Amino acid sequence: MSKLVVVGISDQQVACPPDSLITYALGSCVGICLFDTMRRISGLAHVLLPQAINGCNRNEVYKFADTAVEELVKSMESRGCARLHIVAKIAGGANMFATTGRSIGERNIEVVKSELKRLNIRLLAEDTGANYGRTVEFDTQKGSMIIKTAGKGNKIF
Amino acid sequence: MNNYDNLDELQMSVLSEIGNIGAGNAATSLAHILADKVMMSVPVLQIINVSEMATILGGPENELAGILVNMTEDVQGMLLFLLDQEFICMLVNVLMDEHIQSLDEISDIGLSAIMEIGNILSGSYISAISTMTGLNIGLTTPQIAIDMAGAILSYPAAQFGVMGDKLLFIAEDFLSGDSAIKSHLLIMPEPKSLQLIMESLGVC
Numbered sequence: 169m170s171k172l173v174v175v176g177i178s179d180q181q182v183a184c185p186p187d188s189l190i191t192y193a194l195g196s197c198v199g200i201c202l203f204d205t206m207r208r209i210s211g212l213a214h215v216l217l218p219q220a221i222n223g224c225n226r227n228e229v230y231k232f233a234d235t236a237v238e239e240l241v242k243s244m245e246s247r248g249c250a251r252l253h254i255v256a257k258i259a260g261g262a263n264m265f266a267t268t269g270r271s272i273g274e275r276n277i278e279v280v281k282s283e284l285k286r287l288n289i290r291l292l293a294e295d296t297g298a299n300y301g302r303t304v305e306f307d308t309q310k311g312s313m314i315i316k317t318a319g320k321g322n323k324i325f
Numbered sequence: 326m327n328n329y330d331n332l333d334e335l336q337m338s339v340l341s342e343i344g345n346i347g348a349g350n351a352a353t354s355l356a357h358i359l360a361d362k363v364m365m366s367v368p369v370l371q372i373i374n375v376s377e378m379a380t381i382l383g384g385p386e387n388e389l390a391g392i393l394v395n396m397t398e399d400v401q402g403m404l405l406f407l408l409d410q411e412f413i414c415m416l417v418n419v420l421m422d423e424h425i426q427s428l429d430e431i432s433d434i435g436l437s438a439i440m441e442i443g444n445i446l447s448g449s450y451i452s453a454i455s456t457m458t459g460l461n462i463g464l465t466t467p468q469i470a471i472d473m474a475g476a477i478l479s480y481p482a483a484q485f486g487v488m489g490d491k492l493l494f495i496a497e498d499f500l501s502g503d504s505a506i507k508s509h510l511l512i513m514p515e516p517k518s519l520q521l522i523m524e525s526l527g528v529c
Binding site: 176193194195196216217231264265318319 | 375379385386391472473474475480482484486
């Protein structure tokens with residue numbers, strides 16, 4: 169029996185086939201799916217903010233993009249993954265309400281991408297930005313990211 | 326006061342009272358708009374995290390309308406009304422003489438009617454705060470998002486996530502004719518503004 173492993177807000181999970189990973193209704197948050205193409209181990213993180221600023225609790229490593237990506241890589245490495253074989257697919261970072269200036273969603277995407285670059289992880293696909301919410305499911309067997317929306321259709325990456 | 330977590334009982338009851346008066350004003354305004362009697366329940370004030378909030382709203386993927394208004398001038402912060410599908414359809418059908426049954430069917434003119442409702446509802450709550458505190462509070466033009474509850478909630482969560490994971494919200498039932506309408510309002514003054522509201526009321 170395959171399970172659906174749910175990832176909450178400011179949370180991360182690692183799973184193997186036949187299980188799938190899911191995180192519900194990303195708005196400005198970003199979902200980061202990492203996949204080891206050799207060992208077929210997958211991880212999914214759901215970040216809320218780009219980075220901790222003054223006054224934040226720095227221990228909440230899964231909440232911020234600038235710490236969560238590396239933490240997820242570490243969790244996967246501790247399960248036997250090799251950095252070299254890890255690839256990424258990301259989704260989310262929407263701007264739910266038309267705000268002026270740079271939205272939190274945009275900044276989240278920016279930090280996630282620069283973290284992936286810094287950690288030498290290839291970004292294979294993304295479904296980011298715009299103004300609608302996304303549920304992200306990751307099929308650990310196929311390494312595919314399934315995006316579900318309310319009224320904007322579903323997509324597979 | 327940095328965080329909604331450490332509000333004491335007195336401060337909570339002050340906020341409940343603001344919610345109570347605001348909801349009373351809102352019920353009166355709604356009754357005018359709907360040309361029908363509108364009753365209201367006693368508002369329930371809660372301080373909870375985003376995941377619990379999404380559960381209360383019918384799960385993270387439940388489709389809702391979120392109407393966002395920012396407070397300006399003496400008080401900074403936001404109000405976010407979360408109205409369910411049934412409420413929105415009822416409002417559009419009464420106001421626009423339409424017969425829609427789901428949020429997907431809303432026309433542009435229906436959307437602007439909903440924004441106007443947002444204007445009226447936020448005005449109801451803001452005038453409650455202004456009257457009680459004597460503070461001058463401005464409001465921005467409402468913005469609307471029709472989407473999954475979790476996605477809409479990511480906005481206040483991110484805006485206030487730097488100071489904790491908790492949201493301050495008021496749940497309120499309005500009764501009109503045969504239909505009971507559940508409305509949820511997130512009321513999120515910035516910490517400094519919340520302190521100012523409390524000080525203006527003599528509560529510190």
